[in-house]
Amino acid sequence: MQHVKVPDDRIGVLIGRGGETMREIEERAEVRLDIDSESGNVRIEKVGDPVTGLKGPDIVRAIGRGFAPEDALRLLEDDMMLFDVVDIDAAARNKNDLRRLKGRLIGENGRTRELMQELTGASVAIYGSTLAIIGDPQRVEAVREAAEMILDGAPHGAVYSFLERKRNELKHKGMEYHPFHG
Numbered sequence: 001m002q003h004v005k006v007p008d009d010r011i012g013v014l015i016g017r018g019g020e021t022m023r024e025i026e027e028r029a030e031v032r033l034d035i036d037s038e039s040g041n042v043r044i045e046k047v048g049d050p051v052t053g054l055k056g057p058d059i060v061r062a063i064g065r066g067f068a069p070e071d072a073l074r075l076l077e078d079d080m081m082l083f084d085v086v087d088i089d090a091a092a093r094n095k096n097d098l099r100r101l102k103g104r105l106i107g108e109n110g111r112t113r114e115l116m117q118e119l120t121g122a123s124v125a126i127y128g129s130t131l132a133i134i135g136d137p138q139r140v141e142a143v144r145e146a147a148e149m150i151l152d153g154a155p156h157g158a159v160y161s162f163l164e165r166k167r168n169e170l171k172h173k174g175m176e177y178h179p180f181h182g
Contacts, residue, residue: 001045002057006064007128011037014063021069028076031056052076058083062134066127071134074123080136086144089129091151098129104150105131112156116143119163121170138173142166 006014015022015035022033030048033056035041042060046053055075062072062083075081088105092098105126106113116124120142122135133143142163149159 001043004042004044004057004060004064006035006040006042006060008040010064010066011035011040013069014042014060016069021063024069025056025059025073028073029053029056029059033060051079055081061085062125062132065130065132066125067123067132067134071123071125074134081134082137082140084133084140084144086131086133086147086151087129088126088131088151092129101151102126102129104156105147107156112150112159115160115163116146119160119167120146121167138170142170 013021014025014033015037016024022035025031026033026047030046030052032045032047034043034045036043044056044060046056058075059072062075063069065085072083075083088101089098092101104112107115113124113126116122120135120139122133122139122143124143125132131143131147133140135143145166146159146163149162150156
């Protein structure tokens with residue numbers, strides 16, 4: 001059994017209309033969710049296949065970090081799918097700096113976040129003080145590296161070039177490209 005804290009404004013997304021999302025997660029991840037909508041605490045208990053059940057907490061965390069339920073449920077597609085979080089707050093000196101860094105990661109009209117997704121095939125969500133990623137290990141690592149470059153002050157152009165190189169490396173390795181839409 002695991003416990004995950006979900007922000008208040010994401011509880012409704014986790015539960016879904018009439019409990020629909022919660023039931024889908026329970027069924028597909030073979031877990032039971034006990035959601036305390038007052039505190040945001042979610043208790044996750046494995047009830048079926050233990051390997052499938054291991055993905056339950058990450059699905060709940062992913063929804064809590066801003067992903068749509070259908071993107072979070074992609075974690076069940078295969079064993080290689082990962083969920084990772086970059087703590088933007090750790091790189092920020094204060095609230096204004098946090099806002100500035102989030103703005104750099106999002107980019108003008110969302111373009112930087114969009115390019116991270118397009119060029120890697122991973123899914124990226126920026127919510128609160130985090131950037132969260134869903135994808136296979138190579139794609140998650142590419143987005144993490146790009147985000148860290150941006151947080152360290154690298155020019156956007158250099159980060160886009162890095163991401164294009166990563167995309168070409170993935171293509172060269174013959175890895176299928178499955179972009180997320182989000």
